[in-house]
Amino acid sequence: MTEIVVLSGKGGTGKTTVLASFAALAENSVLCDCDVDAPNLHLLLEPQAEEVHEFYGLQVAHIDSEACNECGLCVDACRFDAIHDFRVDPLACEGCGLCARVCPLGAISMHDVLAGHWYVSRTRYGPLVHARLRAAQENSGKLVMAVRKRARELAQQTDAVFILSDGPPGIGCPVISSLSGASMALIVTEPSLSGIHDLERVLGLCRHFGVRPLVCINKYDLSEKNTRRIEDHCGDAGVEVVGRIPFDPDVNSAIVQGRPVVEMSDGAASREIRALWEAMATCSVP
Amino acid sequence: MILSVASGKGGTGKTLVATSLALSLQGQGAVQLLDCDVEEPNAHILLRPEIESSQPVLVPVPRVDKERCTYCGRCSEVCAYNAIAVASTVVLVFPELCHGCGACSYVCPEGAITEEGREVGVVQAGRAGRVRFVHGQLAIGEAMAGPLIRAVKGLADPAAIVILDAPPGTSCPVVETIRGSDFCLLVTEPTPFGLSDLTIAVEVSREINAPCGVVINRDGAGNDDVERYCAQEGIPVLMRIPFDRRIAEAYCRGETLAAAMPSWQQRFRELFDRVKGLAAVGSVS
Numbered sequence: 001m002t003e004i005v006v007l008s009g010k011g012g013t014g015k016t017t018v019l020a021s022f023a024a025l026a027e028n029s030v031l032c033d034c035d036v037d038a039p040n041l042h043l044l045l046e047p048q049a050e051e052v053h054e055f056y057g058l059q060v061a062h063i064d065s066e067a068c069n070e071c072g073l074c075v076d077a078c079r080f081d082a083i084h085d086f087r088v089d090p091l092a093c094e095g096c097g098l099c100a101r102v103c104p105l106g107a108i109s110m111h112d113v114l115a116g117h118w119y120v121s122r123t124r125y126g127p128l129v130h131a132r133l134r135a136a137q138e139n140s141g142k143l144v145m146a147v148r149k150r151a152r153e154l155a156q157q158t159d160a161v162f163i164l165s166d167g168p169p170g171i172g173c174p175v176i177s178s179l180s181g182a183s184m185a186l187i188v189t190e191p192s193l194s195g196i197h198d199l200e201r202v203l204g205l206c207r208h209f210g211v212r213p214l215v216c217i218n219k220y221d222l223s224e225k226n227t228r229r230i231e232d233h234c235g236d237a238g239v240e241v242v243g244r245i246p247f248d249p250d251v252n253s254a255i256v257q258g259r260p261v262v263e264m265s266d267g268a269a270s271r272e273i274r275a276l277w278e279a280m281a282t283c284s285v286p
Numbered sequence: 287m288i289l290s291v292a293s294g295k296g297g298t299g300k301t302l303v304a305t306s307l308a309l310s311l312q313g314q315g316a317v318q319l320l321d322c323d324v325e326e327p328n329a330h331i332l333l334r335p336e337i338e339s340s341q342p343v344l345v346p347v348p349r350v351d352k353e354r355c356t357y358c359g360r361c362s363e364v365c366a367y368n369a370i371a372v373a374s375t376v377v378l379v380f381p382e383l384c385h386g387c388g389a390c391s392y393v394c395p396e397g398a399i400t401e402e403g404r405e406v407g408v409v410q411a412g413r414a415g416r417v418r419f420v421h422g423q424l425a426i427g428e429a430m431a432g433p434l435i436r437a438v439k440g441l442a443d444p445a446a447i448v449i450l451d452a453p454p455g456t457s458c459p460v461v462e463t464i465r466g467s468d469f470c471l472l473v474t475e476p477t478p479f480g481l482s483d484l485t486i487a488v489e490v491s492r493e494i495n496a497p498c499g500v501v502i503n504r505d506g507a508g509n510d511d512v513e514r515y516c517a518q519e520g521i522p523v524l525m526r527i528p529f530d531r532r533i534a535e536a537y538c539r540g541e542t543l544a545a546a547m548p549s550w551q552q553r554f555r556e557l558f559d560r561v562k563g564l565a566a567v568g569s570v571s
Contacts, residue, residue: 009325011454038294092465094387098392133457135490136493168455169453170453171325172431173429190538192537193538194328205426222538223535247531255478255508256508
């Protein structure tokens with residue numbers, strides 16, 4: 001089984017477009033959306049939910065105002081500046097519980113918070129494990145781990161050849177949870193100076209966690225000069241550039257129609273994504 | 287006045303809008319741009335600031351004195367983040383999981399735990415023209431953006447127009463950024479992806495009680511669902527930036543909209559005037 005995670009560093013470079021097309025092209029795969037903050041993969045795959053699970057993140061402190069004598073020990077102890085006027089700001093509280101420990105009156109208790117849900121859904125391309133963190137919640141990394149764990153179980157049960165994961169932007173906690181232990185990472189970048197900067201950081205992250213990176217340049221024709229820079233940089237770093245996708249309005253039309261672009265169009269972008277998938281499938285032969 | 291530029295979805299043009307707005311407002315008093323996307327900061331690529339100072343950001347992590355430790359395991363029991371584990375004669379600290387809350391040192395009955403600062407990134411400050419600039423860079427492999435975002439925001443000047451360039455997403459790093467803002471400018475694109483993430487971003491701005499307005503980027507590239515949603519929810523659409531390959535190409539070269547097409551500067555100033563008005567109404571209601 002090969003677990004491929006699509007990352008980018010910078011957001012909006014085309015991760016979901018590429019991954020949804022892979023889902024349509026791959027046979028016998030389990031699909032996984034590791035972007036639990038702002039998930040989009042489900043918008044292209046028409047999932048039918050079969051399992052719904054609750055997700056509890058970190059606890060949040062609560063001060064019982066009847067029992068509190070406003071001594072202020074909790075305020076002094078809190079490192080997250082989460083207690084104001086002897087009330088806890090749930091958005092600032094990181095659930096460490098120190099306030100409850102220092103309170104001499106036992107007026108502070110810790111509570112579980114429903115932070116989101118995760119789902120196993122049926123799609124015409126195979127099972128999809130996905131999630132939705134509630135707005136403004138913490139601990140998306142832990143939710144990503146729950147989603148990946150279930151995807152791996154399903155892949156084992158069904159003898160799937162691939163787990164195809166759509167990753168979140170950035171390089172922090174949810175990205176680390178999506179990347180660590182994956183077979184390889186496909187980094188979708190774009191030929192902007194920002195794209196190049198972010199690519200370098202995400203390549204650093206792959207090195208840090210020992211995951212093999214491959215690179216794909218989306219909308220490469222927006223700047224052929226920057227595309228060459230990316231190719232040169234990857235060449236120097238020993239990273240393979242496995243695809244170059246041109247700017248193609250069909251990509252946006254497919255998103256608007258809620259379908260993977262390779263199913264909607266035989267245009268330039270679709271042809272390149274098909275070739276990219278062939279290259280990926282070859283790279284991933286053990 | 288603190289104005290956050292956020293989006294939910296990545297790559298919708300937050301940084302393009304935040305930097306163009308900052309450049310367009312130069313000369314209207316002090317303007318500060320704080321890039322709070324510490325995982326992938328990009329505003330410096332467009333603004334090319336001269337960096338004048340650089341400070342490491344430290345998070346306190348436990349250090350265990352083996353002479354004093356009796357391996358009782360209290361520290362490990364109280365840690366909400368599984369950042370410290372105790373076996374028979376070993377204490378293991380996992381610094382990248384540690385939030386630096388101090389609970390372990392508080393509960394240690396032997397006083398065996400002290401804290402030491404661990405660097406998780408740097409905060410840099412400087413200037414781009416008359417715009418004062420601050421950004422943070424999370425060290426590669428570090429999970430938690432929060433302490434770095436707090437350090438960036440710690441350099442905000444209450445007397446200035448402060449523009450915060452937020453990270454994508456809708457969870458803790460975004461909340462850390464936009465908390466305390468007078469207004470959230472949400473940049474989206476007219477596609478189902480843009481709409482889905484916009485609806486979550488609107489929920490987040492409501493959670494923090496900040497009024498919000500929308501900028502539609504790549505206008506004309508999708509459908510009308512974002513416009514319909516905004517009308518239904520009573521959220522003003524404050525600017526539309528057309529789907530134009532020339533804008534995308536200028537961005538690829540690292541140029542802001544305000545610099546590549548100077549006629550946009552006036553529109554950004556008008557945008558800011560409307561935001562000021564809406565923020566004033568929002569703070570009253």
